[in-house]
Amino acid sequence: MRRLPVYLVLDKSYSMSGEPINAVNQGLQSLVDMLRQDPHALETVYLSVIEFSSEPIQTIPLTDLMTFQTPAIKPDGMTGLGAALMLTAERIKAEVKQTTADTKGDWRPLVFVFTDGAATDDMSKGIAAIKGVSLAKLIGCAAGKDADVEDLKSFATDVVQLDSNSAESIRAFFAWVSASVSMTSQNIEGGGGDAGGELPPPPKEIQVINLSKD
Amino acid sequence: MVAPFYQDHFFFEHGSFNNDMLKIRGKDKEGKWFAAPNNQFKFLDERERGNWLSYLQLCLRLSRAVRRLHAAGLAHSDLSYKNVLLSPTTGQVCIIDVDGLVVPERFPPEVVGTPDFIAPEVVASSHLEKTDPNRALPSITTDRHALAVMIYTLLLLRHPLRGRKVHAEDPGEDERLTMGREALFIEHPADASNRLSPAEAKPTELPWKDPEALPYTITGPYLKELFDRAFMEGLQAPRKRPSADEWEAALIKTVDLIQPCQNNDCAQGWYVFANTTAPQCPFCATPYTGELPILNLYSQRGDSFRPDNHRLMVYSNQSLFAWHVDRTITPNERLAVDQRSRVGYFVQHQGRWFLVNERMPALRNAQTGEDLPIGSQIELKEGLQLITGKDPGSRLFHVQMVNG
Numbered sequence: 001m002r003r004l005p006v007y008l009v010l011d012k013s014y015s016m017s018g019e020p021i022n023a024v025n026q027g028l029q030s031l032v033d034m035l036r037q038d039p040h041a042l043e044t045v046y047l048s049v050i051e052f053s054s055e056p057i058q059t060i061p062l063t064d065l066m067t068f069q070t071p072a073i074k075p076d077g078m079t080g081l082g083a084a085l086m087l088t089a090e091r092i093k094a095e096v097k098q099t100t101a102d103t104k105g106d107w108r109p110l111v112f113v114f115t116d117g118a119a120t121d122d123m124s125k126g127i128a129a130i131k132g133v134s135l136a137k138l139i140g141c142a143a144g145k146d147a148d149v150e151d152l153k154s155f156a157t158d159v160v161q162l163d164s165n166s167a168e169s170i171r172a173f174f175a176w177v178s179a180s181v182s183m184t185s186q187n188i189e190g191g192g193g194d195a196g197g198e199l200p201p202p203p204k205e206i207q208v209i210n211l212s213k214d
Numbered sequence: 215m216v217a218p219f220y221q222d223h224f225f226f227e228h229g230s231f232n233n234d235m236l237k238i239r240g241k242d243k244e245g246k247w248f249a250a251p252n253n254q255f256k257f258l259d260e261r262e263r264g265n266w267l268s269y270l271q272l273c274l275r276l277s278r279a280v281r282r283l284h285a286a287g288l289a290h291s292d293l294s295y296k297n298v299l300l301s302p303t304t305g306q307v308c309i310i311d312v313d314g315l316v317v318p319e320r321f322p323p324e325v326v327g328t329p330d331f332i333a334p335e336v337v338a339s340s341h342l343e344k345t346d347p348n349r350a351l352p353s354i355t356t357d358r359h360a361l362a363v364m365i366y367t368l369l370l371l372r373h374p375l376r377g378r379k380v381h382a383e384d385p386g387e388d389e390r391l392t393m394g395r396e397a398l399f400i401e402h403p404a405d406a407s408n409r410l411s412p413a414e415a416k417p418t419e420l421p422w423k424d425p426e427a428l429p430y431t432i433t434g435p436y437l438k439e440l441f442d443r444a445f446m447e448g449l450q451a452p453r454k455r456p457s458a459d460e461w462e463a464a465l466i467k468t469v470d471l472i473q474p475c476q477n478n479d480c481a482q483g484w485y486v487f488a489n490t491t492a493p494q495c496p497f498c499a500t501p502y503t504g505e506l507p508i509l510n511l512y513s514q515r516g517d518s519f520r521p522d523n524h525r526l527m528v529y530s531n532q533s534l535f536a537w538h539v540d541r542t543i544t545p546n547e548r549l550a551v552d553q554r555s556r557v558g559y560f561v562q563h564q565g566r567w568f569l570v571n572e573r574m575p576a577l578r579n580a581q582t583g584e585d586l587p588i589g590s591q592i593e594l595k596e597g598l599q600l601i602t603g604k605d606p607g608s609r610l611f612h613v614q615m616v617n618g
Contacts, residue, residue: 002385107385
């Protein structure tokens with residue numbers, strides 16, 4: 001049974017203090033609650049959480065939905081986005097099963113990167129590392145006006161922007177992530193092929209950034 | 215415009231385990247909840263599950279619904295466990311999302327279908343333009359594939375084509391080949407290369423994900439024959455796929471082969487009795503003990519009685535119906551009201567088996583010619599022959615006694 005690995009890479013730098021970080025914690029909980037109500041997701045989806053500030057840390061290794069325990073994320077430090085990408089690439093290489101001649105591996109992972117700032121470290125190594133792993137989608141989410149959309153554009157396959165990092169927007173974002181994961185878990189097995197399909201339309205709080213290279 | 219409305223039994227009453235930990239109470243009973251071992255046995259509340267007989271009934275009602283759709287010349291085109299609501303506790307089925315309905319030459323297909331249920335020829339040609347003559351599109355024959363997959367999945371809780379064989383390194387490409395051009399039945403007797411590997415299953419998924427332990431033959435001879443056609447010949451030759459009508463007829467006969475498991479704690483509760491030297495429940499391995507009467511059904515063709523390839527495995531308090539005593543009657547939506555209640559029942563008393571005649575006015579013993587009036591109790595013994603009436607479709611029951 002192929003698993004659908006989902007990595008949530010979440011910014012917990014100081015700028016997220018207060019209402020935003022509470023909204024992220026609640027958003028994660030409701031994301032898990034929603035996915036557990038989907039019998040397709042229950043069978044295939046595995047979740048991991050990678051938090052980052054000055055240093056990244058994988059709080060929850062790739063875990064099935066029933067075992068998954070929502071972490072309590074606390075804010076600190078800077079926005080080390082480059083290092084977070086490095087760690088994500090490393091963990092995917094270690095945790096996602098590759099297909100071999102006689103065993104089926106996992107589906108290609110879905111990665112969501114959520115940030116409300118601009119990277120404070122050098123991103124080049126992280127970008128090279130994440131581009132070196134095979135992903136279905138890497139969705140970058142810029143929360144609010146201070147988030148650097150350009151940072152995300154340099155590595156993501158899709159970029160979305162929240163109006164603000166208010167609790168309401170963050171909740172809407174997690175609901176959309178849950179819908180995206182649900183939809184992917186139902187469609188991946190399709191004749192269309194892979195997890196690289198379409199995502200559901202985002203709610204009004206989320207704006208999709210056009211990535212066409214001009 | 216008709217707004218969709220479903221009956222209460224299509225919504226979870228108890229929901230999931232541990233006082234509805236998943237918070238699904240009140241949500242609709244999407245088929246997928248019942249089509250995978252973990253979903254059904256680990257996550258659902260015990261009171262939502264039903265038993266194996268309920269799943270046979272669900273399959274029967276599903277076949278009936280699809281048969282009627284097809285008889286009207288319509289194809290659903292997206293039959294899947296996402297688009298059926300199932301109520302195992304009442305045996306009821308509701309097909310939803312008929313927005314992809316295909317009317318040949320009038321409404322062309324718009325959807326390709328849902329993963330797991332798309333016919334191999336549709337998967338294999340999905341890269342072609344819709345106008346390409348080689349592109350296969352949803353139709354009644356692709357619905358037949360979906361129906362076969364659904365019946366197999368609901369009775370055996372595994373997918374008939376998802377085995378261990380790897381066709382390509384890329385998961386998407388592997389998927390297209392597994393479900394399309396290279397589709398291969400996981401239980402193909404002559405080609406074991408796509409067998410499911412029980413070693414890769416979770417303990418809670420066994421024995422379902424181990425076809426050696428729980429082969430598809432446990433569904434009985436009538437369904438086995440149709441599965442063979444659907445998943446061996448029918449994958450590559452869509453015209454060979456059994457019709458909904460054939461599934462319905464085979465399921466009706468299979469219900470008559472069923473026995474209650476003698477282990478009160480058996481999660482499945484019922485199984486198809488296989489007349490072997492050591493009959494046992496395939497789910498919990500409890501052996502059948504005691505004496506079991508089998509009625510072999512014959513009916514008249516010209517001057518002689520011929521076998522109808524239909525048998526009834528008797529259990530205590532089992533009912534005998536109009537369609538058992540008359541070959542021309544089929545239990546379906548056209549059944550007259552007076553044909554819906556039983557005409558007799560079976561009972562075991564002090565180790566002896568009896569048939570109690572409730573509504574068969576012309577029942578008689580074929581060998582002695584003795585009339586067996588309404589209200590009489592007939593002891594079942596090896597070799598006994600009963601004639602159920604004087605109509606052209608009336609049956610002859612030939613009794614066989616088996617010891618477990």
